[in-house]
Amino acid sequence: SQQGEEDPQALSIQEGENATMNCSYKTSINNLQWYRQNSGRGLVHLILIRSNEREKHSGRLRVTLDTSKKSSSLLITASRAADTASYFCATGNTGTASKLTFGTGTRLQVTL
């Protein structure tokens, strides 16, 4: 079963704009991770945020975590056509932290 849901399911923006994706989950977590997937290939790890962290940055990526609302957001700034992909959040839940439970993903399309 899916742990969480990403919102929106699909997002289309122009190059240079920012993209924000949201993720909600249901149970208490040890960590939350974001992954990118291009055209049904393997997933690429983007960033991991622990349950005791509120915000994390990596290059053009900014992730926030609100454990009281059981939600996270991924912000991609100054998007590029190469950012076109599906983005998934995955939670490592308390007690089974190494088993990742994925959401349904957000399909991001960045146009020139």
Place this chain on the structure above:
Amino acid sequence: ETGVTQSPTHLIKTRGQQVTLRCSSQSGHNTVSWYQQALGQGPQFIFQYYREEENGRGNFPPRFSGLQFPNYSSELNVNALELDDSALYLCASSLEWGTRTGYTFGSGTRLTVV
């Protein structure tokens, strides 16, 4: 540093047959997980191996089985294939369960059951 390598990349099998998928983990990684991803869905956890022992299993029937070898490579075996087993099978490796640094995924094996 090599990444995660999966073989084969594509496979077509007939319902009722058996299949073995292979995964070479990233150098230095001792944990391997397998995921099934149906079209348009997020990956679903099948099971995980840590230092050759099964370390957790998802909601998959016993006909899904696996192995991890001393070099930390892994196999996923599926018996009595069903049409619904058609999916992308992803292998992911990490150091110490991936709770600190996340997982490195392979490009997957696309299995089609006809």
